[in-house]
Amino acid sequence: MRSAIVLGCVVLLAACSNPRQEVTSQLAQQVLLPAHQQWHDRNAALVQAVKGFCEGDAERTSVAQAFMASQQGWSYLQPLMVGPLSEGNRSWQVQFYPDKRNMVAQQAEALLDSHDPLTQQALDGASVVVQGLTAFEYVLFDDSVELQADKARYCPMLMGIAHHQQGLSGEVMALWEEAGGMLAQLTDFPNDRYASAEDALGGVLRVQITGVDVLKKKLGTPMGRLNQGVAQPYQAEAWRSRQSVASLQASLAGAQAVWERVRSLVSDGELAGKIDQAYAETRDKLEALPAPLFELVQDPANQPLLQDLYRSLDTLETLQQAELASDLGIQIGFNANDGD
Amino acid sequence: MPLTRRTLLSAGAALAGVAAVGGWAFWQGRGQSPLLLSARNDDAGQHYCAGYFLDGKQAFATPVHERCHDITRHPFLPLALFVGRRPSRESYLIDLRDGTLVQTLHSEPQRHFYGHAVFHRQGEWLYATENDLSDPGRGVLGRYRLDLDALRLVRDGEVPTHGVGPHQLKWMPDGESLVIANGGIRTESDSREKMNLDAMAPSLVIMDRHGERFSKETPEHRQNSIRHLAVADDGTVVSGQQYQGPAWDSVPLLAIKRPGQPYQTFPVATEQLAMMNQYTASIAIHSEQRLVAMTAPRGNRFFVWDLDTAETVVDTPMSDCAGVGVVPSGFAVTSGQGRCRHFDCRGGSVTSEWLDLPSGWWDNHLWLS
Missing domain, CATH: 1.20.1420.20 (M75 peptidase, HXXE motif)
Structure with missing residues (x-):
């Protein structure tokens, strides 16, 4: 590299004066x-x-x-x-x-x-x-x-x-x-990656919201949602070790850890309550699954249970992707997801 | 000032020097910041043909029906065509003085735009890459004449692009021959679904504007779709690719054709390729500084290399970096998700500043004038 990039603007914001910077x-x-x-x-x-x-x-x-x-x-x-x-x-x-x-x-x-x-x-x-x-x-x-x-x-x-x-x-x-x-x-702004705490917070939230969408895919694919309803147990994550549900739980916990820090920034208390509830419901439904996902998807009798879990994830994603992003003024995606 | 042929031509006469001395010098000579043209959205999903001065002041934001992609400015009239993004059947001719929509240009039946077009240097003709929907993917170069009496672009004919799925096109330095990126992917009408990923046929074609082919070359990897181009004043062409194979493959995503030489890989580091997520967007060449810049929105990365040595000049994270254009000091870069940036590449060090332009929602190409 010819040289390191020198940022033209060196004005740093005081961390405590900006709630978004504090949360980030x-x-x-x-x-x-x-x-x-x-x-x-x-x-x-x-x-x-x-x-x-x-x-x-x-x-x-x-x-x-x-x-x-x-x-x-x-x-x-x-x-x-x-x-x-x-x-x-x-x-x-x-x-x-x-x-x-x-x-x-x-x-x-x-x-x-x-x-x-x-x-x-x-x-x-x-x-x-x-x-x-x-x-x-x-x-x-x-x-x-x-x-x-x-x-x-x-x-x-x-x-x-x-x-x-x-x-x-x-x-x-x-x-x-x-x-x-x-x-x-993620702590000192501006820097070579982010112009401001708002930019950084947007970056973190985009990844977190995308992560919830990935959970839907990890559940929906073995359920057969992409395969005309025919179950695909071998497309479950970690199917050999029967760890699919544990992985989903861990990812949900990671997403929730972000949400719990972000909650204080949300202006709409009712929305915050709905998101709290969506996390709790999804977590409870995952914990209540009676067997590994690899086995559950192969028995049609389990479809209502799995569909119910999928709907909870979908609700959580929608609440975050549409309402939370709007409340916080966070842009979710553009060219990176839909370029040409 | 009402839009008439007389007023437009009058403005054109005043702006005639732009083509000769370069847009930057013109705007700065008038004490104004350069004008950035780009397709843009808002939070509600409304599409715009946008013009902003680089200092952040809005010149215009004209709402339009379809999302646009690239822009081509008329060489001396205050007009620009914002080209509909694949598979759009509309493009928009905009009066740059106030953003007035002069004409909605509709593609012919059985044709759609691919997001890119260029005005000829003498201002009478415009050429656009298009898809022949009766033979999906067959690339054609649509030819339009600017009717100054009616202030309209009028379809005049077409010639083949000698390839499948054409995307960006650029003038070679002679101003008469074109380099065309045939992406190699077939898509059907009203669809962005790729039909032939196992039988792609990308090619880089140089031809005259009447359709005579001078050269046709192909990338090393068949699934490497050639999409975007930049041409240096000396005729050096750099292309950016979008690889359609596995996400974890390491394949070259930039290629170069120096004057008199074959089309070949532009050598960038393996680690940089891995940062691009198989997707390059906009390319710009700074002929005076001998630099080539490229945005990689899926990798959230912006790069600048020395055009002659391929030495890295800039390699920096930038969220959903989109369009890149040349300014005298270096490059201006827009973003689909974050703040826009300016990189000053003069001298031995690179400096960067965040621009006061609106944050996010900029499409993958820009035009600076």
């Missing part, structure tokens, strides 16, 4: 950064769990628990994913979803066939399809994988993915915490 700063320091740190810590724990299992000091269940923690840490992050994790194709490296053509299984086995044993360098240089939690889940949970009996083949992949995730989350944390990094960009 709180979001950054008390919600977004801690969520990234939690994800990073869980990735570090995943490395240790794999090491214990592959060296024979721990059972497979300890790896499964560590995987679920990483998966949920990632799910919690998705509605909060402003900045580095959403850029540079990094999110594809965390999770390859949706996997419409079962590419994870095919490419994981092909990579293992071509490297004996698989090296970290080979995995880091391979496709994003095999670098993330979806490939890890395949090795750990797929019925076709004889993990216990063939540790020599599969442990290098588990360890490689765990290290890759740890490296990725470490890189993202550094980009948040460095001087002028994402944390600074």
